[in-house]
Amino acid sequence: MLGIYDEREIVPLEGTWKANVGDSVVGTVASAKGSVCIVDLSSFVRGLIVLRKYETAPEKGSIISAVIRDVENRRTAILEGSSELHGGILMKVKPSKVPRLIGKSNTMINQIADLTAVRIVVGMNGLVWISGENSARAVAAIERVCEEAHVPGLTMRIKEMLEKEKGIIGNDIEKGTI
Amino acid sequence: MKSNKPELIVNNKRLDGRNFDELRPLSIKAGVIDNASGSAYVEWGNNKIIAAVYGPKEAMPKHMMDPSKAIIKCRYAMSPFSNLSEHGRSGPSRRSTEISKVIKEVFENVVFLNEFPGSEIDIFVEVLQGDGGTRAAGITAASVAMASAGIPMRDLVYAVSVGRIDDKLALDLNMIEDNYSDSDMPIAVAPRDGEILLLQMDGGLSREQLSRGISMVLSAGKDISKKQIDALKENYDSISKKYES
Amino acid sequence: MKMESIDMIKVNYIKSMLAKNMREDSRGMFDFRNMRITPGTMGNAEGSAQVELGRTKVLAGVKIALEAPMTDTPDQGNMTVAAELLPLAHSKYESGPPTPEAIELSRVTDRGIRAGSCIDLKSLFIEEGKAWGVYIDVYVLNYGGNLFDACEIAAMSALLNSTMPTYEDGKVIHENRKNRLKIDNIVTSTTFAKIGGSILLDPSLDEEIASDARLTVTNDGSSIRSMQKGLRGSFYQKEIEELVGISFNKHVELKSLIEKRV
Structure with missing residues (x-):
């Protein structure tokens, strides 16, 4: 069965991703301005890294993995613990x-x-x-x-x-x- | 409605031998366009229609974005070779623009738009071959495409038309019936509670005929819904079968 | 078209594979992906054919209509090939007027068939002021690279699948189609991509993103019928001569594949 009838919703076996706190994600750096870095997660949900003072912003286009710390308005995922993935x-x-x-x-x-x-x-x-x-x-x-x-x-x-x-x-x- | 109307009913049967409440043969296949988030191919009578869904993705252009929910865009179009007679011109017509709009509104009702704020979901309905009732077949296909994209909906919509030929009501008009019928009424339904999400009508119907027509659509829905669900299951079963026996 | 980061990563990957003389799907440099031709899928059209080439999927439909000959060629009919990049074929395609990319594809597909004299336009003449117009529309349903070859082969297969409507007492009867459309010549198309120092046949989607130059060669087994070089990069004379040779070799395979399915 593809979908399961819930109260008012079909729960599909196929599914789009909804950002949840604690999710590990992989993305590419779309832009890095000042202390804010926007990460393309290949979704309508955008990742956001707020850099600390001593941190240098990753280069645009580089691949990073991170964990979602917080989700704002379902479409902005605040990321933490980001690390760059080289090559690949x-x-x-x-x-x-x-x-x-x-x-x-x-x-x-x-x-x-x-x-x-x-x-x-x-x-x-x-x-x-x-x-x-x-x-x-x-x-x-x-x-x-x-x-x-x-x-x-x-x-x-x-x-x-x-x-x-x-x-x-x-x-x-x-x-x-x- | 055209003049020189041919006999559409012979010996109390329709030209293609169907009963008045009988659907044309319908087959649905899910997952036909690799690049799309979800897709479906429908053959319904001689209609051949592909529907595909892309998204949810970031809404473009920016000014159309709604920060509180997803927006839906829809394109319905007929191929230049879809008709038996003339070569059709590509590009949107007033007819296809209207149909695109009413299809979009159907899905705005059933998709949980609030799940994807700021995003856009695109529905494409391409009529490769047309044989009457293309918008209904297109909605039925788009619904399967949406489900196969995994976009949450509160119901799996189907659509079919009912028309009047002389004093008879006939379900699922084909091209000839559609051209010469006295009245035509495509209807899209959310089957769980029988909510009607699209209704268009022209020609003439009595109040009694209207009630009977809607009832015909609602009872035909069980068969259509089953085909839709089977298509979604088949997508998985065909792979499972490779490992059975 | 702005290149996205994920595309950049693919380009680097394709290039690093090519440096080892390998392709991402382990094909030889001058191998086509699997090709499947299915003619006659659309009954309302006078002719049709669906072509799958790897993940690329296109559908060609032929409509034959009665019309007045063009004033400068009053003794012949007309033929038009148009390719359309449907927005459902890829997320980068959008509804609206045809893009330069779509127009190039249309014109190159048209040119091969026209230059190959596949249809004798004089044979489409009926009587004074009346001739057949042959319209070949190629629909791109899924974009997976190398649309040029897929569209040309679909158009050619659809023409070979076409039957003529009947013309009686000044009227066209589309329901009654008997005679085949007369086809005088079969052309096939081969498209090569140049990526860095490597040249390969039948580029996949990722390989197209990585391409510096593209060369499409159409031939009928005895002559080259049309060519189109695309993108920023370049080819040397020697390379072109070599690729034309490969194109002739491939014609034999492709022609038999097309004829087998008619």
């Missing part, structure tokens, strides 16, 4: 798939990161940062998780997929060195 790529997934992508106590995301040997940071807003040699394989695995999020046995399938590919990764490296 950003991919966008449906926010409704993020819990499955992370998995119970991080099982799914750790598995993908381990088997592809990449670094991954997932934002509740649906932006995922990936860095490492095998980013393309991690992207493929994440796309599959999102597509099959509702089908049981997913952790095993992703494991099989990535272990089978491990051989191919080895081959590629060999080809590259010849």
